Amino acid sequence: MNSSMLFGKLTFDALPFYSPIAAGGAAVIVLGGAGVVGLITWLRAWPYLWREWFTTTDHKKIGMMYVILALVMLLRGFVDALMMRAQQAIAMNAEGYLTPDHFQQVFSSHGTIMIFFMGMPFLFGIMNYIVPLQLGARDVAFPLLNAIGLWLTAAGAALVMASLVIGVFSTGGWTGYPPYTELSYSPTVGVDYWIMALLVSGIGTTLSAINFIVTIYKMRAPGMKLMQMPLFCWTALCSSLLVIFAIPGLTVAGGLLALDRYLGMHFFTNDGGGNVMNYANIFWIFGHPEVYILILPAFGIFSTVIPTFSQKKLFGYNVLVYATMCIAVLSFTVWLHHFFTMGADANVNAFFGIMTMVIAVPTGVKVYDWILTMYRGRLRFDTPMLWSIAFIVTFVIGGMTGVILSIPPLDYVFHNTLFLIAHFHNMLVPGMLFGLFAGYAYWFPKATGFRLDERWGRRAFVFWVVGFYLAFMPLYVLGFMGAARRMAYYDQPEWQIYFVVAAVGAFSVLLGIGCQVIQLVVSIRNRKGTMDLAGDPWGGQTLEWSTSSPPPEYNFAVLPQVSELDAFQVAKEAGRPYVWPTHYEPIEVPRNTALGPIFGGLAFVLGFAVVWHIWWLAAFGIAGVIATIIARSFAAETTRIISSEEIMATELRWHADVRAKQEANS
Amino acid sequence: MTTEMRHHPGINLSHSRPEDERHAEVTVFGFWTFLMNDAILFALLFATYATMVNRTAGGPTGAELFDIGNAFVETLVLLLSSFSFGMGAVALKEGREHPLKLWLGVTLVLGLGFIGLELREFAGLIGQGATAQTSGFLSSFYVLLSIHGLHVLVGCIWIVVMLAQVSTFGLSRQVRSRILRLGLFWHFLDLVWIVIFTTVYLPAVAS
Ligand code: HEM
Numbered sequence: 001m002n003s004s005m006l007f008g009k010l011t012f013d014a015l016p017f018y019s020p021i022a023a024g025g026a027a028v029i030v031l032g033g034a035g036v037v038g039l040i041t042w043l044r045a046w047p048y049l050w051r052e053w054f055t056t057t058d059h060k061k062i063g064m065m066y067v068i069l070a071l072v073m074l075l076r077g078f079v080d081a082l083m084m085r086a087q088q089a090i091a092m093n094a095e096g097y098l099t100p101d102h103f104q105q106v107f108s109s110h111g112t113i114m115i116f117f118m119g120m121p122f123l124f125g126i127m128n129y130i131v132p133l134q135l136g137a138r139d140v141a142f143p144l145l146n147a148i149g150l151w152l153t154a155a156g157a158a159l160v161m162a163s164l165v166i167g168v169f170s171t172g173g174w175t176g177y178p179p180y181t182e183l184s185y186s187p188t189v190g191v192d193y194w195i196m197a198l199l200v201s202g203i204g205t206t207l208s209a210i211n212f213i214v215t216i217y218k219m220r221a222p223g224m225k226l227m228q229m230p231l232f233c234w235t236a237l238c239s240s241l242l243v244i245f246a247i248p249g250l251t252v253a254g255g256l257l258a259l260d261r262y263l264g265m266h267f268f269t270n271d272g273g274g275n276v277m278n279y280a281n282i283f284w285i286f287g288h289p290e291v292y293i294l295i296l297p298a299f300g301i302f303s304t305v306i307p308t309f310s311q312k313k314l315f316g317y318n319v320l321v322y323a324t325m326c327i328a329v330l331s332f333t334v335w336l337h338h339f340f341t342m343g344a345d346a347n348v349n350a351f352f353g354i355m356t357m358v359i360a361v362p363t364g365v366k367v368y369d370w371i372l373t374m375y376r377g378r379l380r381f382d383t384p385m386l387w388s389i390a391f392i393v394t395f396v397i398g399g400m401t402g403v404i405l406s407i408p409p410l411d412y413v414f415h416n417t418l419f420l421i422a423h424f425h426n427m428l429v430p431g432m433l434f435g436l437f438a439g440y441a442y443w444f445p446k447a448t449g450f451r452l453d454e455r456w457g458r459r460a461f462v463f464w465v466v467g468f469y470l471a472f473m474p475l476y477v478l479g480f481m482g483a484a485r486r487m488a489y490y491d492q493p494e495w496q497i498y499f500v501v502a503a504v505g506a507f508s509v510l511l512g513i514g515c516q517v518i519q520l521v522v523s524i525r526n527r528k529g530t531m532d533l534a535g536d537p538w539g540g541q542t543l544e545w546s547t548s549s550p551p552p553e554y555n556f557a558v559l560p561q562v563s564e565l566d567a568f569q570v571a572k573e574a575g576r577p578y579v580w581p582t583h584y585e586p587i588e589v590p591r592n593t594a595l596g597p598i599f600g601g602l603a604f605v606l607g608f609a610v611v612w613h614i615w616w617l618a619a620f621g622i623a624g625v626i627a628t629i630i631a632r633s634f635a636a637e638t639t640r641i642i643s644s645e646e647i648m649a650t651e652l653r654w655h656a657d658v659r660a661k662q663e664a665n666s
Numbered sequence: 667m668t669t670e671m672r673h674h675p676g677i678n679l680s681h682s683r684p685e686d687e688r689h690a691e692v693t694v695f696g697f698w699t700f701l702m703n704d705a706i707l708f709a710l711l712f713a714t715y716a717t718m719v720n721r722t723a724g725g726p727t728g729a730e731l732f733d734i735g736n737a738f739v740e741t742l743v744l745l746l747s748s749f750s751f752g753m754g755a756v757a758l759k760e761g762r763e764h765p766l767k768l769w770l771g772v773t774l775v776l777g778l779g780f781i782g783l784e785l786r787e788f789a790g791l792i793g794q795g796a797t798a799q800t801s802g803f804l805s806s807f808y809v810l811l812s813i814h815g816l817h818v819l820v821g822c823i824w825i826v827v828m829l830a831q832v833s834t835f836g837l838s839r840q841v842r843s844r845i846l847r848l849g850l851f852w853h854f855l856d857l858v859w860i861v862i863f864t865t866v867y868l869p870a871v872a873s
């Protein structure tokens with residue numbers, strides 16, 4: 001391919017006119033983006049957004065922006081899923097409406113988005129919002145790094161979105177196995193987009209994880225011992241530790257692949273002494289822990305929601321902590337189960353098969369703990385609890401199919417069939433996504449001051465759960481019948497009915513998502529009715545409920561003193577949930593800074609330039625990053641003081657809300 | 667109090683300013699976490715090198731290419747730079763600005779010297795036709811060493827920035843904490859080099 005100095009490989013051919021559907025997708029992105037920009041301009045909201053949101057270092061706002069990013073990407077990832085389901089429903093002895101190449105792009109972007117740009121930001125958003133509050137801390141340890149982490153994740157997501165409009169996306173699946181993804185077989189920019197998006201967001205994820213680890217170890221409320229932390233904080237800690245240990249695998253696998261593609265090296269090529277198995281190993285040394293990075297915080301959410309809505313203490317707190325740690329450690333000992341069929345020795349396969357079964361044990365222990373928490377509780381079936389119960393039932397089914405796959409001889413039969421697709425969706429959809437939805441509904445009133453509409457929440461729940469079973473149970477059957485994954489079309493008439501059922505299921509999920517959109521609109525419109533500024537709508541047990549909703553910028557005017565687990569519950573039982581001093585000290589908080597958006601912008605430019613071989617622009621991006629870091633290190637005033645009068649005023653307003661609620665209740 | 671006793675390795679300020687030490691605790695712990703992450707990155711590159719070392723694709727092997735003498739000089743330069751940084755850390759602990767700058771300057775020169783030696787070695791290899799494109803073995807060799815070299819380069823830039831900051835701000839709390847972290851980084855790179863020397867150069871010569 002020829003390449004110019006100024007624009008690298010970028011020409012007008014990069015526009016997606018290769019298929020009407022791709023052009024339509026690009027048009028939706030461009031028009032949608034333009035619509036949002038236009039709306040903000042029309043509302044003259046740019047200065048407000050810039051001041052209050054984009055430049056903030058407040059962990060709560062950063063958390064909310066992560067969640068918004070995740071919800072947008074969920075829509076994108078789900079549209080991909082619908083497209084695949086529609087294609088496979090009609091592609092029996094027919095071409096369907098997607099070309100094979102386009103179908104490949106769709107499953108690659110679906111997998112990549114759902115894992116890296118939906119799941120991860122959703123989790124990091126909730127962790128950001130909740131962990132400091134549950135620890136009784138005023139902020140995370142490094143607020144600036146936190147903002148940068150958000151913007152790097154957003155830059156990665158933007159690169160994936162850009163590939164829809166300019167150029168193509170990878171066709172190599174979310175795993176990007178070489179030699180297929182090497183230049184000789186994938187000469188387009190798709191794989192480069194995939195690599196750059198993952199490298200950029202990987203840095204952001206690492207920064208956030210460092211932040212959580214330090215926050216959890218160093219910033220807990222006075223007196224709070226590690227074993228007195230809420231379980232969600234434990235899972236956030238383990239998940240962040242996994243990030244620290246696992247993400248380098250993604251960086252190295254992606255980076256070396258990029259070196260092969262850009263500089264003609266021979267890490268994973270067929271010739272020149274390359275070794276493709278190295279890629280499989282390095283990628284999955286990252287990849288398997290990644291699924292636990294995604295699922296552990298969701299376990300933490302269930303461990304918070306279930307006791308609250310059972311109005312009981314969490315059963316087996318200690319056991320749950322140890323089980324979480326066991327899972328975190330064991331998650332590094334199973335990666336080979338992703339390629340049992342790729343020629344390892346029988347004994348090696350046996351070892352990894354057994355380790356995979358072993359990791360099911362602590363997970364099973366957790367399930368019993370949740371069930372026993374509900375046992376003899378006074379259960380309330382609000383939406384967060386409904387998601388949790390659906391999770392337990394569905395997750396157990398997925399876990400059992402996982403144990404089937406962990407037996408190497410059986411894996412030889414099921415490897416890369418739809419059985420595997422069914423299995424991991426059966427883990428990730430209930431395990432991660434239902435947990436995130438539970439957390440979203442549970443903590444929404446904390447972040448906004450009002451509750452989500454319960455009726456639309458239930459409708460969404462029903463459509464999602466029914467849709468999930470319809471969409472994925474048929475895939476188990478198809479897997480038994482030998483249907484491979486990643487098929488654009490097939491010629492077995494007896495398969496079609498199952499694909500049609502799966503498409504119906506996906507359609508039901510679509511209705512569920514529709515209900516969630518309506519729910520958000522309705523809840524905002526009816527917010528007066530569900531307003532609870534006092535801050536404790538569910539009868540929560542942990543410290544985040546002991547401040548106002550939404551909490552003030554500094555979270556706690558006076559740091560809470562903690563001596564037991566479930567500190568807020570203990571205080572409530574002792575009859576004194578709130579301790580209000582008569583005098584407040586001023587509090588130092590970080591100033592706003594434009595560095596987050598600056599780094600995000602530079603990372604996007606750098607990634608884009610590298611994808612298209614526009615080297616001068618890449619050099620500009622790197623120089624910009626270095627210059628910005630150095631300039632920042634010379635900045636002196638990075639914090640400001642909130643005066644005690646201002647704090648007093650804020651706190652008194654909240655005290656009045658609490659008193660009003662107490663009177664209304666008595 | 668127990669919390670005050672729990673120092674992280676690498677913090678060395680108690681002599682002059684105990685309150686800075688508490689402040690540095692949090693940042694230094696964060697930096698250790700980052701180093702852990704970086705160590706995994708190197709571990710994976712080492713593992714890659716180990717699996718690629720015999721994949722020479724008919725090209726030259728390590729035994730034919732490597733010059734242990736040059737690697738030994740590089741090792742000495744880097745070890746010396748760790749020593750000079752250590753001297754700088756002592757000056758920092760005692761709050762003496764001038765010797766601190768001097769030792770940082772020496773470290774910088776040694777660091778740049780190391781990079782120069784490495785580049786000279788690369789140029790020599792490329793001159794013999796042994797490039798990163800020759801074989802999987804050489805790809806992994808160049809990448810492992812360049813990633814380490816890039817780290818050293820970042821360390822050098824960081825030293826320059828700290829020299830400027832000591833001149834501008836004096837030994838402020840921020841500056842002291844940054845030099846502590848720079849020290850951790852620098853010694854870490856030294857350690858990685860030792861592993862490179864023992865897993866890349868020594869086996870090649872011994873075979
Ligand atoms: C909820 C509705 C969802 C539906 C209907 C759906 C549907 C699909 C379909 C049809 C495929 C392609 C299967 C094939 O290879 O033939 C797929 C692949 C995949 N999905 Fe989903 N999915 C959903 C949610 C999710 C979620 C929540 C995640 C992750 C967090 C996820 C992660 C993946 C991954 C990683 C792949 C593999 C992509 C590849 O082959 O490289 N999906 N999904």
Ligand SMILES: [Cu+2]
Nearest residue numbers: 288334335337
């Ligand atoms: Cu796995």
